[in-house]
Amino acid sequence: MKAGIVGLPNVGKSTLFNCLSNAKAQSANFPFCTIEPNVGVVNVPDERLEKLSEIVNPEKVQPAIVEIVDIAGLVKGASKGEGLGNKFLANIRETDAIIHVLRCFDNDNIVHVETTIDPVRDKEIIDFELQIKDLETVEKKLDRVKKASRTGDKDAQKEFDVLSKVKDGLEGASSVRAIDLSEKEREEYIKPLQLLTDKPVLYLCNVDDNSAVNGNAHVDAVKEAIKGEGAELLILAVGTEADINELDDYEERQLFLEDIGLSEPGASKLIRAAYALLNLQTYFTAGVKEVRAWTIHIGDTAPQAAGVIHTDFEKGFIRAEVIKYDDFVTLGGEKKVREAGKLAVEGKEYIVQDGDMMNFRFNV
Numbered sequence: 001m002k003a004g005i006v007g008l009p010n011v012g013k014s015t016l017f018n019c020l021s022n023a024k025a026q027s028a029n030f031p032f033c034t035i036e037p038n039v040g041v042v043n044v045p046d047e048r049l050e051k052l053s054e055i056v057n058p059e060k061v062q063p064a065i066v067e068i069v070d071i072a073g074l075v076k077g078a079s080k081g082e083g084l085g086n087k088f089l090a091n092i093r094e095t096d097a098i099i100h101v102l103r104c105f106d107n108d109n110i111v112h113v114e115t116t117i118d119p120v121r122d123k124e125i126i127d128f129e130l131q132i133k134d135l136e137t138v139e140k141k142l143d144r145v146k147k148a149s150r151t152g153d154k155d156a157q158k159e160f161d162v163l164s165k166v167k168d169g170l171e172g173a174s175s176v177r178a179i180d181l182s183e184k185e186r187e188e189y190i191k192p193l194q195l196l197t198d199k200p201v202l203y204l205c206n207v208d209d210n211s212a213v214n215g216n217a218h219v220d221a222v223k224e225a226i227k228g229e230g231a232e233l234l235i236l237a238v239g240t241e242a243d244i245n246e247l248d249d250y251e252e253r254q255l256f257l258e259d260i261g262l263s264e265p266g267a268s269k270l271i272r273a274a275y276a277l278l279n280l281q282t283y284f285t286a287g288v289k290e291v292r293a294w295t296i297h298i299g300d301t302a303p304q305a306a307g308v309i310h311t312d313f314e315k316g317f318i319r320a321e322v323i324k325y326d327d328f329v330t331l332g333g334e335k336k337v338r339e340a341g342k343l344a345v346e347g348k349e350y351i352v353q354d355g356d357m358m359n360f361r362f363n364v
Contacts, residue, residue, distance in 0.1 A: 001295070002039075002067040003202075003274040004095035008122050009113045011103040012206040012238040014038075019242045019267050031109055038070040044275050044282070044293070045268040048325060048355065052284060052291045055333050063291040064282050066275050069095055085343035089133050089196065097200045097277045099270070100126065102240075104218035107132045119205065119218050127175060130196040132178040135170045137193055138163055165267045170197075174247045177201065178229045200233045200277050204270065212237040212262040236266040279353040284325065285309075286334070302350040306360045316364035325355035 005013045023041025044064040053061050072090045092098065102119035103112065142163045148156035162185045169179040175197035176190065190198055203226055205219045215235045223233060238305045240260060245267070257265065275295075282293045284307055296305050302322075307314030323334065327342045334357075337343055352358070 001097075001278045001280060002095045003072050003097045003099050003278060004069045004092055005099045005101060006071050006126065007101035008103075008125065010110065011112075011122070013100045013101050013319050014070055015242050016099075016101060016204070016206070016236070016238045016270075017068060019067050019238065019245050020271065040068045040070070041065050042068050042271055042273055046282065046293060048284070049291060049293055051329050052286050052325075052357075055329065056286045056288065056291050058286070058288055058291045060290045062290060062292040064275070064280075064295045066227050066271065066278065066295075067282070068099075068274065071095075087138050089130070092130070092196055092199075093194055094125060096198065097202070097274065099204055099274060099277075100205055101200050101204045102218075102222060104216060104222065104235075105208040105211070107208075117218065120221050123203070123222065123225060127174070127197070128244050129277040131170050131173065133174060134176060134195045134197050135167065136169050137195060138170065141193060142167060159189050166190065166195075175229065177231070188287075200231075200279075201229075202234060202273055202277050204238075205233065205235045206238045207235055207259045209237045209240040211235070212240065212266065232273060232277065234266075234270055236270060241266050266345070281352075282355070283352055283356045286328070286357060296352060298354075300352055301348060302346055302352060302360075304360065305352045306362065309360070312364045315361050316362040317348060318358070318363055320350060320362040321361070322346050322350070323357040324353075325357060328357050 005017055007013050017038060017040060020042050021038075042065060044066055044347050046063060049061055049063055069091065088143055100120055100123065103117060104119050111314070142160065145156055145160045145163060149160040153185065162181065165181070166176055166179055176195045177198050177200065181190065203222060205215065205222055207216060207219065211219065212235065219233075219235055226233065237260065244253050244256045244265060247256065253265075259261070279298050280295050281298050282295060285292050285294065294305065294308050296308055302320040303317040305312045306317050306320065322344045323337050323342065327340075328334065331337050331340055331342065334343075
């Protein structure tokens with residue numbers, strides 16, 4: 001599962017990517033610094049792993065991961081191929097969610113491609129380019145569906161109606177994620193089109209360190225602009241986070257964070273937010289060889305969760321032994337949980353909950 005970092009040139013995308021992944025993507029004071037999308041595999045911070053490790057004392061600890069893709073900056077006209085437009089849009093299409101970086105700080109030493117600082121305008125520039133590309137996709141699909149809908153095909157008529165509604169929304173400058181559609185309509189008619197503005201989005205307001213806790217007027221303007229869009233917002237002083245990331249000493253990093261009023265790195269909050277944005281959650285396995293966080297979708301059943309470990313686990317699934325994380329930690333391990341009668345045996349219909357600790361029984 002991939003989250004793509006997007007934004008206009010020079011808003012802090014590559015600096016953020018470096019901060020998240022420690023992969024040193026080139027970062028400089030000019031547009032199109034990132035030409036090819038850089039991909040970083042990032043560990044998801046999770047305090048629960050540390051507590052499990054203290055109890056089990058395993059040989060290895062493996063956290064959950066999420067892929068972060070740094071995509072080249074977009075400019076006006078990208079939907080028509082301006083700048084690196086076509087490549088940029090293709091790279092976004094391959095991601096599952098979008099982290100949209102908006103510059104919310106003033107600094108005359110860092111040039112802005114639009115010359116002035118206005119994050120709402122910047123957001124609208126990218127929204128427009130993505131909406132135009134989606135409109136092209138929807139119109140092509142509508143042309144193919146129109147003939148079938150006129151023959152009395154009820155399914156085709158329903159698809160035509162849904163696509164027409166989406167077309168009207170896009171022409172009215174609404175992103176697809178903000179258009180009122182049922183889950184069934186989205187699943188059947190919209191998701192197969194991989195529309196760019198249907199992807200879940202997190203707006204990341206890149207601020208100076210004085211605004212890292214409470215934001216500023218630019219952030220307030222963004223909050224107002226995204227009302228009703230169903231999007232998330234996070235405030236991060238990307239440059240400051242990058243400076244903190246360069247410090248080797250843990251205590252120094254903590255002091256630096258405290259100086260600007262933060263209890264943990266904003267990058268950690270962002271990784272967790274990206275994980276949630278992708279509709280992901282974690283379950284654990286714990287043994288002396290390894291304590292591991294496994295990534296699944298929210299709503300997955302026990303067999304689907306087992307299949308993440310190995311497809312044979314899902315094919316031959318018999319049952320799952322489930323321990324709640326709090327019980328494991330409170331009682332002090334699997335043996336004591338069993339003795340207390342707190343271990344549950346679940347079948348194929350069980351919906352896995354975030355933090356479940358699981359053992360699978362299977363036969364192939």
